[in-house]
Amino acid sequence: MTVDLTNVFQQIDGDYENLKELLREAVAIQSVSGDPSKRDETIRMVHWMKEKLEAIGTACELADLGTQELEGKTVKLPPVLLGTLGTDKNKKTLLVYGHLDVQPAAKSDGWDTEPFELVEKDGKLFGRGSSDDKGPVLCWLHAIRAAQKNNIELPVNVKFCFEGMEESGSVGLPELLEREKDRFLSGVDFVCISDSYWLGTKKPCLTYGLRGICSFFVEVTGIKQDLHSGVFGGVIHEPLQDLMWVMAQLTTVDNRIKIPGLYDQVAPLSAAEEKTYDDIEFDVAEFRDSVGAAHLPTEDKKTLLLRRWREPSLAFHGIEGAFYGPGEKTVIPSKVIGKFSIRIVPDMEPEEVNRRTVEYLNKVWAERGSPNIFKPRPGHSAKPWVVDVNDSNFLAGARAMKRVHGVEPDRIREGCSIPITLTFQELTGKSVLLLPLGAADDMAHSQNEKNNKWNYVEGVKTLLAYIMELGSA
Amino acid sequence: MTVDLTNVFQQIDGDYENLKELLREAVAIQSVSGDPSKRDETIRMVHWMKEKLEAIGTACELADLGTQELEGKTVKLPPVLLGTLGTDKNKKTLLVYGHLDVQPAAKSDGWDTEPFELVEKDGKLFGRGSSDDKGPVLCWLHAIRAAQKNNIELPVNVKFCFEGMEESGSVGLPELLEREKDRFLSGVDFVCISDSYWLGTKKPCLTYGLRGICSFFVEVTGIKQDLHSGVFGGVIHEPLQDLMWVMAQLTTVDNRIKIPGLYDQVAPLSAAEEKTYDDIEFDVAEFRDSVGAAHLPTEDKKTLLLRRWREPSLAFHGIEGAFYGPGEKTVIPSKVIGKFSIRIVPDMEPEEVNRRTVEYLNKVWAERGSPNIFKPRPGHSAKPWVVDVNDSNFLAGARAMKRVHGVEPDRIREGCSIPITLTFQELTGKSVLLLPLGAADDMAHSQNEKNNKWNYVEGVKTLLAYIMELGSA
Numbered sequence: 009m010t011v012d013l014t015n016v017f018q019q020i021d022g023d024y025e026n027l028k029e030l031l032r033e034a035v036a037i038q039s040v041s042g043d044p045s046k047r048d049e050t051i052r053m054v055h056w057m058k059e060k061l062e063a064i065g066t067a068c069e070l071a072d073l074g075t076q077e078l079e080g081k082t083v084k085l086p087p088v089l090l091g092t093l094g095t096d097k098n099k100k101t102l103l104v105y106g107h108l109d110v111q112p113a114a115k116s117d118g119w120d121t122e123p124f125e126l127v128e129k130d131g132k133l134f135g136r137g138s139s140d141d142k143g144p145v146l147c148w149l150h151a152i153r154a155a156q157k158n159n160i161e162l163p164v165n166v167k168f169c170f171e172g173m174e175e176s177g178s179v180g181l182p183e184l185l186e187r188e189k190d191r192f193l194s195g196v197d198f199v200c201i202s203d204s205y206w207l208g209t210k211k212p213c214l215t216y217g218l219r220g221i222c223s224f225f226v227e228v229t230g231i232k233q234d235l236h237s238g239v240f241g242g243v244i245h246e247p248l249q250d251l252m253w254v255m256a257q258l259t260t261v262d263n264r265i266k267i268p269g270l271y272d273q274v275a276p277l278s279a280a281e282e283k284t285y286d287d288i289e290f291d292v293a294e295f296r297d298s299v300g301a302a303h304l305p306t307e308d309k310k311t312l313l314l315r316r317w318r319e320p321s322l323a324f325h326g327i328e329g330a331f332y333g334p335g336e337k338t339v340i341p342s343k344v345i346g347k348f349s350i351r352i353v354p355d356m357e358p359e360e361v362n363r364r365t366v367e368y369l370n371k372v373w374a375e376r377g378s379p380n381i382f383k384p385r386p387g388h389s390a391k392p393w394v395v396d397v398n399d400s401n402f403l404a405g406a407r408a409m410k411r412v413h414g415v416e417p418d419r420i421r422e423g424c425s426i427p428i429t430l431t432f433q434e435l436t437g438k439s440v441l442l443l444p445l446g447a448a449d450d451m452a453h454s455q456n457e458k459n460n461k462w463n464y465v466e467g468v469k470t471l472l473a474y475i476m477e478l479g480s481a
Numbered sequence: 482m483t484v485d486l487t488n489v490f491q492q493i494d495g496d497y498e499n500l501k502e503l504l505r506e507a508v509a510i511q512s513v514s515g516d517p518s519k520r521d522e523t524i525r526m527v528h529w530m531k532e533k534l535e536a537i538g539t540a541c542e543l544a545d546l547g548t549q550e551l552e553g554k555t556v557k558l559p560p561v562l563l564g565t566l567g568t569d570k571n572k573k574t575l576l577v578y579g580h581l582d583v584q585p586a587a588k589s590d591g592w593d594t595e596p597f598e599l600v601e602k603d604g605k606l607f608g609r610g611s612s613d614d615k616g617p618v619l620c621w622l623h624a625i626r627a628a629q630k631n632n633i634e635l636p637v638n639v640k641f642c643f644e645g646m647e648e649s650g651s652v653g654l655p656e657l658l659e660r661e662k663d664r665f666l667s668g669v670d671f672v673c674i675s676d677s678y679w680l681g682t683k684k685p686c687l688t689y690g691l692r693g694i695c696s697f698f699v700e701v702t703g704i705k706q707d708l709h710s711g712v713f714g715g716v717i718h719e720p721l722q723d724l725m726w727v728m729a730q731l732t733t734v735d736n737r738i739k740i741p742g743l744y745d746q747v748a749p750l751s752a753a754e755e756k757t758y759d760d761i762e763f764d765v766a767e768f769r770d771s772v773g774a775a776h777l778p779t780e781d782k783k784t785l786l787l788r789r790w791r792e793p794s795l796a797f798h799g800i801e802g803a804f805y806g807p808g809e810k811t812v813i814p815s816k817v818i819g820k821f822s823i824r825i826v827p828d829m830e831p832e833e834v835n836r837r838t839v840e841y842l843n844k845v846w847a848e849r850g851s852p853n854i855f856k857p858r859p860g861h862s863a864k865p866w867v868v869d870v871n872d873s874n875f876l877a878g879a880r881a882m883k884r885v886h887g888v889e890p891d892r893i894r895e896g897c898s899i900p901i902t903l904t905f906q907e908l909t910g911k912s913v914l915l916l917p918l919g920a921a922d923d924m925a926h927s928q929n930e931k932n933n934k935w936n937y938v939e940g941v942k943t944l945l946a947y948i949m950e951l952g953s954a
Contacts (some may be wrong), residue, residue: 219711223809232773238692238897241824242736242794243777243785249732249797256729259722261851263715300705300815303852304716312716321715323813324722326804331820333801336696336860338822340796342773347804349811351714378734379776387809424711 011476013411016158017469020150024465027150028133030060031464032126034108034142035135041086041109041176044078050086050172053108057145057170058089064152066091066168071188073173073180085180086172090192093152094165100197101165102478103436105428106145107174107203110137111453118455131461138459140452144202144445144467145170151472163479167196174203174428182431189435198401198478199432199440202471205448207420211289212409212470214402215442217317217394217421218429219351222361223387226251226369229343230380237338248330248344250378255346257372258322262305265322265350267368273356274319285310288418317421320361321351349387351423358389390425393433393440400481401439408473412466445470484949486884489631490942493623497938500623501606503533504937505599507581507615508608514559514582514649517551523559523645526581530618530643531562537625539564539641544661546646546653558653559645563665566625567638573670574638575951576909578901579618580647580676583610584926591928605931612932613925617675617918617940618643624945636952640669647676647901655904662908671874671951672905672913675944678921680893684762685882685943687875688915690790690867690894691902692824695834696860699724699842702816703853710811721803721817723851728819730845731795735778738795738823740841746829747792758783761891790894793834794824822860824896831862863898866906866913873954874912881946885939918943 020027039053040046058068070087077083086109094101113123113136121127126135137143148168155162169192173179185193206213228247235244259265292307306312315321325347331337352361369384395402397419409417426442433440445467451457493500512526513519531541543560550556559582567574586596586609594600599608610616621641628635642665646652658666679686701720708717732738765780779785788794798820804810825834842857868875870892882890899915906913918940924930 221711221811223811230774235772236897237794237796237798237822238694238824239789239895240772241796241822241896242788242792243779244736244772244774245734245776245778246732246736246797248799249729249736250734252725252797253729253734256722256726259719261718261723261726261849263717263719263722299708299713299717301703301717301852302854303718305718306716315715316712319715321710323710323714323811324719324725324803325710325810325812326721326814327800328805328807330797330805331799331801332803332805336820336822337798338694338696338796339798341799347809349710349714349809351711376734379774381775422712423714424709 011160013469013473013476016154016160016472019157020154020468021465024461027146027464027468028126028128030146031133031138031143034146035126035137036124038124039109039137039172040112041173043112044081044083047083047086050109051084054086054089054170054172057108060149061089061091061168064093064149064156066093071184073184076179088181088184089168089170091168092165093168094162096165099163099165100478101167101195102475103167103169103193103196103199103432104148105169105199105201105432106148107141107171108145109172109175110140110142111175120456128461132458133461133464134456134458136457139446139450139457141174141203143459143464147202147445147464147467147471150468151475154468154472162475164475166475167192178428181428185431185435193435196436197438198481199436199438200443200474201426201429201440202443202445204422204426204442204444205446205450205452206444207418207448208289208291209447209449211415211418212413213418213420213444214405214409215420215422215444216397216402218392218425219317219353219423220356220358220390220392221349221351221425222358222365222389223349224347224365225385225387226254226346227343227383228380231340231342234342235340237340240340244340245378245380246340247380248341250376250380250382251327251344251346253376254369254372255324255348258348263321265320267365269364270320270361273360275354277314277318284419285313288313288420316423318353320353320356321423322348324348353392354394356392358391362386362389390427391430393430395439395441399439401441404477404481405441405443405474407477408470411473412469443470443474484633486942486946486949489627489633489945492630493627493941494938497934500619500937500941501599501601503619504606504611504616507619508599508610509597511597512582512610512645513585514646516585517554517556520556520559523582524557527559527562527643527645530581533622534562534564534641537566537622537629539566544657546657549652561654561657562641562643564641565638566640567635569638572636572638573951574640574668575948576640576642576666576669576672576905577621578642578672578674578905579621580614580644581618582645582648583613583615584648593929601934604934606934606937607929607931609930612919612923612930614647614676616932616937620675620918620937620940620944623941624948627941627945635948637948639948640665651901654901658904658908666908669909670911671954672909672911673916673947674899674902674913675916675918677895677899677915677917678919678923678925679917680891680921681762681764682920682922684888684891685886686891686893686917687878687882688893688895688917689870689875691865691898692790692826692896693829693831693863693865694822694824694898695831695838695862696822697820697838698858698860699727699819700816700856700858701853704813704815707815708813710813713813717813718851718853719813720853721814723849723853723855724800724817724819726849727842727845728797728821731821736794738793740838742837743793743834746833748827750787750791757892758786761786761893789896791826793826793829795821797821826865827867829865831864835859835862863900864903866903868912868914872912874914877950877954878914878916878947880950881943884946885942916943916947
């Protein structure tokens with residue numbers, strides 16, 4: 009039943025200049041979704057991709073999302089590209105998600121080359137979007153083209169959902185998907201997203217978990233306006249002094265959370281799951297150096313990965329309402345809002361985390377004994393996501409990677425959230441696979457973003473192998 | 482020897498419309514020193530005042546201060562008006578300081594009237610600068626005019642130093658005064674500044690002390706760039722968590738400083754000095770309500786005034802380098818700088834305060850045990866200022882106030898710094914008197930600034946009486 013792909017893989021290697029040319033075209037379109045002056049380019053990118061999908065026989069439609077207010081202007085939202093390739097009732101259906109927009113970039117930010125000109129150097133393809141996420145999106149296109157060129161019938165129907173607002177909060181997409189639940193999303197059996205990264209640079213991996221988040225605002229006030237620190241200093245309970253004291257009670261120096269019971273909600277680590285950490289390729293010293301830290305709270309590989317992926321963490325972000333400029337300003341701020349967030353993991357529930365956190369803050373505040381006004385409140389939250397590493401979608405991905413790379417991929421998690429993952433899982437009720445193609449050092453969102461030539465070409469093979477493996481999934 | 486001023490005072494009362502007209506003209510000149518587009522008006526104000534001083538026989542010169550960079554433009558600094566009225570070698574010499582520039586103001590800020598049109602209502606003269614400091618500056622002019630009109634010889638020579646940059650940091654003035662030490666400033670026997678306020682609204686006072694200041698920057702870093710809190714949260718020693726913890730060790734909830742030995746440097750309070758607090762008119766409840774606080778760290782009148790005026794205080798101002806906008810941002814800041822300042826009083830020395838504070842911060846940091854990089858450093862500092870309430874200049878001011886108001890003025894201090902006070906004292910080596918004319922509710926720097934008609938007119942009398950009293954000082 010398994011189709012031999014040896015010759016096709018060789019053809020893909022030989023087709024490199026064409027693969028590169030298409031990526032060059034895509035990178036040249038400055039689809040920066042966060043920049044209203046580039047909104048037309050972002051829309052043009054969606055149309056460009058529509059043509060490419062239509063050229064391989066996909067029935068495409070552009071779902072209109074209306075407008076948004078951006079920097080005081082009303083601007084059109086880029087439409088979402090929905091494509092259907094194959095409607096064979098005897099086949100299962102794969103839904104592929106990707107995004108066509110990119111982060112801002114300018115040579116003056118510190119790029120070595122023009123960010124919107126694809127430049128190949130030392131086996132690396134530099135350019136904004138080369139890895140996040142235009143490269144992976146084009147890998148899907150190339151994979152299907154390669155199959156078609158070799159008259160290989162795809163064992164599944166493929167649907168595409170490519171948006172142009174991912175880097176700007178996916179405005180409008182969750183609502184669209186909600187509306188499409190019983191139409192475009194009906195009949196989907198598998199979902200695959202290729203918009204994340206390997207843990208390192210050599211060994212492929214599959215991602216089976218993401219952390220969720222609970223954000224918090226802690227407001228302290230008690231004087232009706234900002235006060236001169238000379239005139240009033242010493243005879244006022246300062247809101248900012250209260251706030252910093254309260255926030256200082258949230259964590260230990262080693263970044264462990266002091267809110268009672270929070271760790272108790274974490275799903276127990278089974279011996280089997282713990283064992284999977286043994287084989288994961290991860291260099292703690294390299295990670296520490298990449299961050300620039302002298303020491304980390306833990307430098308044990310397993311403990312560190314567990315803390316990043318399957319334990320909650322609490323980060324401080326800043327304070328609203330206090331002086332933030334350079335230099336000095338001798339004012340006592342009257343109303344300050346501390347911002348922090350807690351990353352959550354299964355089986356933590358956002359409501360429970362919010363409740364325990366606000367309860368702890370109120371308890372700490374009572375200990376403070378300040379007459380000021382204290383208002384802790386939860387902000388937005390997102391649930392954690394974890395998939396069964398033994399489901400058929402996940403195993404098809406693993407077999408595909410082994411076929412291309414010759415090694416069993418690491419099973420990893422990510423510490424961050426990719427909210428659309430959970431949306432797809434909830435609306436389709438099916439397994440979502442995160443199948444990363446790029447290396448950890450691709451510098452997504454940063455200067456000198458690149459995609460390795462090798463990752464790009466092997467990515468095409470991996471996605472083709474994955475589609476073929478889904479035939480026996 | 483004492484000249485009877487009864488008739489002159491009556492004439493001053495009768496001259497009210499002229500006093501008001503001159504203030505109207507001055508307020509109409511929009512001498513906002515912080516606004517480069519109003520720089521010409523600020524310069525025009527200096528020239529306007531020069532004409533007025535010349536009209537009473539003052540020999541005037543304009544000291545050029547060159548230019549400054551403001552909002553990216555090179556703009557001319559307003560000259561300093563130096564005037565000399567009388568050079569009688571047998572008389573002592575009084576130096577008067579005041580400023581001709583004002584804070585910004587616009588009706589749209591919440592003024593009830595046009596800020597640059599003097600409006601009289603309910604015995605109040607509303608207008609920007611009516612109280613800070615055009616009103617008091619004109620009181621000097623009116624006082625001398627009244628003496629001249631009545632052929633009363635001034636018992637002292639008078640020198641004037643009126644600047645146009647006080648609201649913008651007195652750029653260039655200290656350097657000018659340094660250069661003028663042996664010329665314009667030579668032979669000065671008394672200095673008087675009328676640019677502060679009564680403690681309340683009814684009872685006059687004289688100000689004999691100002692607090693100094695020591696500013697501090699506390700920098701924490703340790704990671705080389707801002708990090709995504711999802712990807713890195715939980716495995717990093719966060720600089721912002723360290724900073725807030727360290728700052729939380731600086732004070733108690735009641736705003737007392739925890740730095741060892743700081744209070745030990747405060748000059749002991751003698752029984753005689755303590756007794757002066759008994760008679761001071763100050764309503765704690767009114768003060769508390771004006772601030773909008775539910776409770777104050779102390780609500781005992783004497784303790785509260787001691788804490789504002791003759792004890793150090795420590796205020797938090799904010800953090801540079803962390804997220805400060807509205808909403809949420811899930812970033813771990815890589816380098817944060819906490820800002821706080823300590824108000825100091827005699828006999829505290831800035832060097833000693835800086836040393837003890839940095840030493841305490843380093844000790845606390847060692848207790849924290851974080852591997853991050855910690856750099857506490859002192860910012861600018863200013864010495865406290867206190868004058869002998871029994872010196873001849875101060876006693877002349879007190880007699881003048883008693884002559885006009887019929888009551889012994891309160892002896893007060895201010896919690897803030899007026900750095901030019903110390904500059905004059907150091908360069909002349911003579912006593913500087915702060916002689917406030919305006920009421921505590923004059924709203925300097927704020928919307929609806931006003932000068933009470935009563936304070937304005939009595940102010941003219943007070944300054945005349947003070948000049949006359951200096952004859953026997």
